[in-house]
Amino acid sequence: xxxxxxxxxxxxxxxxxxxxxxxxxxxxxxxxxxxxxxxxxxxxxxxxxxxxxxxxxxxxxxxxxxxxxxxxxxxxxxxxxxxxxxxxxxxxxxxxxxxxxxxxxxxxxxxxxxxxxxxxxxxxxxxxxxxxxxxxxxxxxxxxxxxxxxxxxxxxxxxxxxxxxxxxxxxxxxxxxxxxxxxxxxxxxxxxxxxxxxxxxxxxxxxxxxxxxxxxxxxxxxxxxxxxxxxxxxxxxxxxxxxxxxxxxxxxxxxxxxxxxxxxxxxxxxxxxxxxxxxxxxxxx
Amino acid sequence: xxxxxxxxxxxxxxxxxxxxxxxxxxxxxxxxxxxxxxxxxxxxxxxxxxxxxxxxxxxxxxxxxxxxxxxxxxxxxxxxxxxxxxxxxxxxxxxxxxxxxxxxxxxxxxxxxxxxxxxxxxxxxxxxxxxxxxxxxxxxxxxxxxxxxxxxxxxxxxxxxxxxxxxxxxxxxxxxxxxxxxxxxxxxxxxxxxxxxxxxxxxxxxxxxxxxxxxxxxxxxxxxxxxxxxxxxxxxxxxxxxxxxxxxxxxxxxxxxxxxxxxxxxxxxxxxxxxxxxxxxxxxxxxxxxxxxxxxxxxxxxxxxxxxxxxxxxxxxxxxxxxxxxxxxxxxxxxxxxxxxxxxxxxxxxxxxxxxxxxxxxxxxxxxxxxxxxxxxxxxxxxxxxxxxxxxx
Numbered sequence: 140x141x142x143x144x145x146x147x148x149x150x151x152x153x154x155x156x157x158x159x160x161x162x163x164x165x166x167x168x169x170x171x172x173x174x175x176x177x178x179x180x181x182x183x184x185x186x187x188x189x190x191x192x193x194x195x196x197x198x199x200x201x202x203x204x205x206x207x208x209x210x211x212x213x214x215x216x217x218x219x220x221x222x223x224x225x226x227x228x229x230x231x232x233x234x235x236x237x238x239x240x241x242x243x244x245x246x247x248x249x250x251x252x253x254x255x256x257x258x259x260x261x262x263x264x265x266x267x268x269x270x271x272x273x274x275x276x277x278x279x280x281x282x283x284x285x286x287x288x289x290x291x292x293x294x295x296x297x298x299x300x301x302x303x304x305x306x307x308x309x310x311x312x313x314x315x316x317x318x319x320x321x322x323x324x325x326x327x328x329x330x331x332x333x334x335x336x337x338x339x340x341x342x343x344x345x346x347x348x349x350x351x352x353x354x355x356x357x358x359x360x361x362x363x364x365x366x367x368x369x370x371x372x373x374x375x376x377x378x379x380x381x382x383x384x385x386x387x388x389x390x391x392x393x394x395x396x397x398x399x400x401x402x403x404x405x406x407x408x409x410x411x412x413x414x415x416x417x418x419x420x421x422x423x424x
Numbered sequence: 425x426x427x428x429x430x431x432x433x434x435x436x437x438x439x440x441x442x443x444x445x446x447x448x449x450x451x452x453x454x455x456x457x458x459x460x461x462x463x464x465x466x467x468x469x470x471x472x473x474x475x476x477x478x479x480x481x482x483x484x485x486x487x488x489x490x491x492x493x494x495x496x497x498x499x500x501x502x503x504x505x506x507x508x509x510x511x512x513x514x515x516x517x518x519x520x521x522x523x524x525x526x527x528x529x530x531x532x533x534x535x536x537x538x539x540x541x542x543x544x545x546x547x548x549x550x551x552x553x554x555x556x557x558x559x560x561x562x563x564x565x566x567x568x569x570x571x572x573x574x575x576x577x578x579x580x581x582x583x584x585x586x587x588x589x590x591x592x593x594x595x596x597x598x599x600x601x602x603x604x605x606x607x608x609x610x611x612x613x614x615x616x617x618x619x620x621x622x623x624x625x626x627x628x629x630x631x632x633x634x635x636x637x638x639x640x641x642x643x644x645x646x647x648x649x650x651x652x653x654x655x656x657x658x659x660x661x662x663x664x665x666x667x668x669x670x671x672x673x674x675x676x677x678x679x680x681x682x683x684x685x686x687x688x689x690x691x692x693x694x695x696x697x698x699x700x701x702x703x704x705x706x707x708x709x710x711x712x713x714x715x716x717x718x719x720x721x722x723x724x725x726x727x728x729x730x731x732x733x734x735x736x737x738x739x740x741x742x743x744x745x746x747x748x749x750x751x752x753x754x755x756x757x758x759x760x761x762x763x764x765x766x767x768x769x770x771x772x773x774x775x776x777x778x779x780x781x782x783x784x785x786x787x788x789x790x791x792x793x794x795x796x797x798x799x800x801x802x803x804x805x806x807x808x809x810x811x812x813x814x815x816x817x
Binding site: 312314315317318319320321322323324325328332333336337339 | 497498499518519520524525526528529530532533534535536545546549550593597
């Protein structure tokens with residue numbers, strides 16, 4: 140009897156594994172396509188999309204060189220602006236939202252609740268709904284440069300970040316902060332010496348989410364920034380399109396691959412902290 | 425090292441604000457006073473703590489003992505009354521400026537700092553020179569026996585070790601008052617006994633005033649110079665452990681202090697020729713001269729009373745007209761003594777018999793269902809009025 144249920148359990152597990160495996164392949168396939176096509180000669184990208192770049196299809200690194208030198212806007216400049224915007228935005232989001240979340244979680248007032256629900260609400264408002272008024276406003280407030288656009292990102296990123304930080308702060312026993320206040324800390328000191336270090340696991344999780352979002356974002360910079368002067372990598376890739384609508388797919392794939400490499404490296408480097416963060420929440424200690 | 429005065433201290437939680445305290449959720453089950461201003465968590469708390477005294481606040485959960493401690497710490501606002509430390513009014517002084525230290529039940533160590541950093545943290549904030557910090561931390565670590573763990577993070581320590589670190593962090597500052605909020609409650613029974621002894625030793629080594637909160641009456645009895653027993657936000661009795669054990673001011677205190685609980689009987693207080701005696705089950709027990717005096721001083725009239733007798737004050741066996749009779753219901757062997765539950769006078773009566781005595785009288789031990797006679801003297805009974813007040817007070 141028990142044996143039967145066990146084997147049934149096993150069968151169910153193997154079916155589940157197969158289904159999940161297929162779903163996994165579907166997810167990974169586009170990425171694989173990008174990788175193999177970036178080494179393929181342009182004309183074969185459309186005809187032999189899922190073939191490996193063998194023989195005459197093999198283009199070597201020509202796609203990469205073409206992508207980086209195409210047009211009159213240097214690729215390194217786009218990469219630099221992308222990096223600048225990503226780093227600044229993420230830093231701003233992490234610092235301000237973690238502080239705000241600490242306040243919201245610890246001060247039990249109507250105002251805090253209101254702010255919290257507004258932040259949560261902002262997560263469900265689609266960007267497309269506000270993008271027109273936003274780009275106008277950003278122009279007026281001179282938020283249309285790579286140095287100031289992080290403020291716009293701060294506004295958009297705050298919802299999710301505050302939501303995650305508030306959840307985590309609530310799980311930190313308040314006694315630790317009370318101990319700090321008895322030991323001689325003011326609020327600022329308590330935040331930077333005690334709360335900030337404890338938030339590290341969530342900082343990294345939120346940081347990764349924000350970095351991936353800002354780095355890959357296309358719509359906001361294209362609407363807000365002066366395209367002739369400042370381009371980010373996604374905008375740069377878009378400009379690989381020729382004047383008659385012809386697209387160098389090989390070069391596009393090559394640039395996409397290059398743009399996702401930093402994010403992947405960052406993710407792999409921080410992976411152990413993410414797992415640590417999850418475990419830290421689960422085990423009391 | 426300091427004197428602490430709590431004068432008419434009051435804590436009222438406004439009705440609109442929900443009381444959010446994990447350790448005292450018993451709010452709904454206790455009978456806290458509710459006034460127009462809100463829920464009274466602590467009402468008219470008066471206590472003068474002498475320099476270097478060890479005061480223990482004890483009571484069931486929700487009685488306001490932790491709230492009182494947190495008011496002294498400055499973590500909780502004082503709704504009324506005055507708090508003085510060394511003669512200085514502290515009501516509106518920030519916790520960090522009160523020169524106090526606190527040990528929490530949950531240890532509240534900083535998880536990202538090593539043990540050394542944890543203990544050095546309050547000194548660093550005070551801008552004490554590094555050499556002195558090192559010296560003090562090493563000294564404290566030695567007192568507490570945690571020298572070998574100084575470079576570890578708290579999560580690599582056991583509960584007992586963590587609590588030692590928390591105590592270390594509190595004593596390195598040499599605070600005027602050391603506050604402890606149920607510091608042993610998270611430890612297992614064996615470790616708790618051990619740490620209790622260590623706190624007694626620690627107390628002899630450092631010169632500071634202690635204010636200690638616990639719900640455990642053993643801790644209260646063994647640690648405190650004086651015990652403050654609280655219930656529903658009100659102080660029930662303040663006294664030395666011996667005083668509260670021998671002369672509980674009311675039914676609640678008599679039941680709270682002492683394990684197992686005191687036995688209670690419905691009895692009558694009679695007064696004949698100026699002499700007080702209690703009548704129970706047709707038998708008359710004359711009170712001791714000391715009790716006579718106290719009752720006479722209070723002009724107590726003859727009345728229905730609740731008679732209290734501690735289980736350890738009941739004597740078993742013997743003959744005579746003054747004996748009560750009961751049947752053994754349950755016998756609990758505790759090692760050095762046996763707790764007998766007798767069915768007698770229509771209720772459960774608990775008697776503690778030292779194992780040695782038992783062997784002397786009854787070689788075969790005691791069997792369930794056995795008929796047993798017991799008695800008690802007029803010097804050990806407690807006479808409570810029907811409203812719970814001890815008539816000797």
